[in-house]
Amino acid sequence: MPIIEMHLLTGRTVAQKRGVAAAITEAVCAQLGVQPQQVRILITEHGGEDFSVAGQTAAMRAEAAAATLPTKDPA
Amino acid sequence: MPIIEMHLLTGRTVAQKRGVAAAITEAVCAQLGVQPQQVRILITEHGGEDFSVAGQTAAMRAEAAAATLPTKDPA
Amino acid sequence: MPIIEMHLLTGRTVAQKRGVAAAITEAVCAQLGVQPQQVRILITEHGGEDFSVAGQTAAMRAEAAAATLPTKDPA
Amino acid sequence: MPIIEMHLLTGRTVAQKRGVAAAITEAVCAQLGVQPQQVRILITEHGGEDFSVAGQTAAMRAEAAAATLPTKDPA
Amino acid sequence: MPIIEMHLLTGRTVAQKRGVAAAITEAVCAQLGVQPQQVRILITEHGGEDFSVAGQTAAMRAEAAAATLPTKDPA
Amino acid sequence: MPIIEMHLLTGRTVAQKRGVAAAITEAVCAQLGVQPQQVRILITEHGGEDFSVAGQTAAMRAEAAAATLPTKDPA
Numbered sequence: 001m002p003i004i005e006m007h008l009l010t011g012r013t014v015a016q017k018r019g020v021a022a023a024i025t026e027a028v029c030a031q032l033g034v035q036p037q038q039v040r041i042l043i044t045e046h047g048g049e050d051f052s053v054a055g056q057t058a059a060m061r062a063e064a065a066a067a068t069l070p071t072k073d074p075a
Numbered sequence: 076m077p078i079i080e081m082h083l084l085t086g087r088t089v090a091q092k093r094g095v096a097a098a099i100t101e102a103v104c105a106q107l108g109v110q111p112q113q114v115r116i117l118i119t120e121h122g123g124e125d126f127s128v129a130g131q132t133a134a135m136r137a138e139a140a141a142a143t144l145p146t147k148d149p150a
Numbered sequence: 151m152p153i154i155e156m157h158l159l160t161g162r163t164v165a166q167k168r169g170v171a172a173a174i175t176e177a178v179c180a181q182l183g184v185q186p187q188q189v190r191i192l193i194t195e196h197g198g199e200d201f202s203v204a205g206q207t208a209a210m211r212a213e214a215a216a217a218t219l220p221t222k223d224p225a
Numbered sequence: 226m227p228i229i230e231m232h233l234l235t236g237r238t239v240a241q242k243r244g245v246a247a248a249i250t251e252a253v254c255a256q257l258g259v260q261p262q263q264v265r266i267l268i269t270e271h272g273g274e275d276f277s278v279a280g281q282t283a284a285m286r287a288e289a290a291a292a293t294l295p296t297k298d299p300a
Numbered sequence: 301m302p303i304i305e306m307h308l309l310t311g312r313t314v315a316q317k318r319g320v321a322a323a324i325t326e327a328v329c330a331q332l333g334v335q336p337q338q339v340r341i342l343i344t345e346h347g348g349e350d351f352s353v354a355g356q357t358a359a360m361r362a363e364a365a366a367a368t369l370p371t372k373d374p375a
Numbered sequence: 376m377p378i379i380e381m382h383l384l385t386g387r388t389v390a391q392k393r394g395v396a397a398a399i400t401e402a403v404c405a406q407l408g409v410q411p412q413q414v415r416i417l418i419t420e421h422g423g424e425d426f427s428v429a430g431q432t433a434a435m436r437a438e439a440a441a442a443t444l445p446t447k448d449p450a
Binding site for chain 1: 376377378379380381382383384387391394395398399401402403405406407421426
């Protein structure tokens, strides 16, 4: 240990995933005094309908936010 | 918190996912006296070979159930 | 399935845990069309130092909130 | 219970998943004295960029390993 | 990987925990062709009020079962 | 999201838990471009018999390590 499972919305790039794995490992080693080899990180991704806050899925909130944007002038 | 992870077999509709997110949030707020904003729900889906009961995967049990059904009269 | 893991801060009563287990089960059955017998709920409790938002543990936020309360008149 | 969640890298065959579900169920029943019907196993799969050890994703380690292999003689 | 989290009701002995860790590791290695060193197992324990089936906590079911037992003859 | 569950062996101090919560939050915000308020971290602790590598619990490995230490000169 430490074994870390990080839940994320889908859509992160390879570079972001590689960057956050290295940064979390560094942070954990510095704070808990463990070796990098002991730190395992799992990323579990969730789509927009598979994560909700206050009963609203992320997709619902994205739709609501889009609906409040000014519609583009077609000219 | 509360943070809730719900494991489901793949195949639920968007309407079902939105409905269950709202219904669970309501149930949790009523029973635990928290605000909707505090309730986060993650859905993690599993295919038929990724869930087993008594050492039998869901896909194996579906195959066994299908095998017991009367075969259709080809006429 | 569904298998549900609910993370809570420590301190809920037996009545609350029994109430929320029944209410979530009812909500899930109604929304996903499953039988009560299929619904398993795990509660995992976390102490005040084992849950953080924005890098602040629940205990830290409780301390900060307490510090802003008017001190009682000793008379 | 027992409820078991097994995190695996993607790529296992159906036969492997069925085999490991049966073998784990047998092991758990023998050691803990529970019935097979009580044992549920969830498999959650992770891609090469979604699992890291020592800050290096599985994909990075695979790339590094491939880079050390002797290049094939084109003749 | 594999990384395995096993949820159990509280109450297992040290010998049972050691036995099941070894047996699961052996089963996983045999079925998935991984090395023992790659297999990590986490046990997360839950009390009688922290696990429910069909909306009934394990403690409720234990109480119900005890209530159906013939009461002991006090003589 | 991100929602992070970190599994640790029991025994970390309050200062370590507070430090690692802040450091992970900072690392995640920097790498994934999210706000601190979006980052929730759960710590789940495991005793020495509840974590195993290669079928050996942490407690077994600690015992084995202690057994190899030179016994203290009683004089």
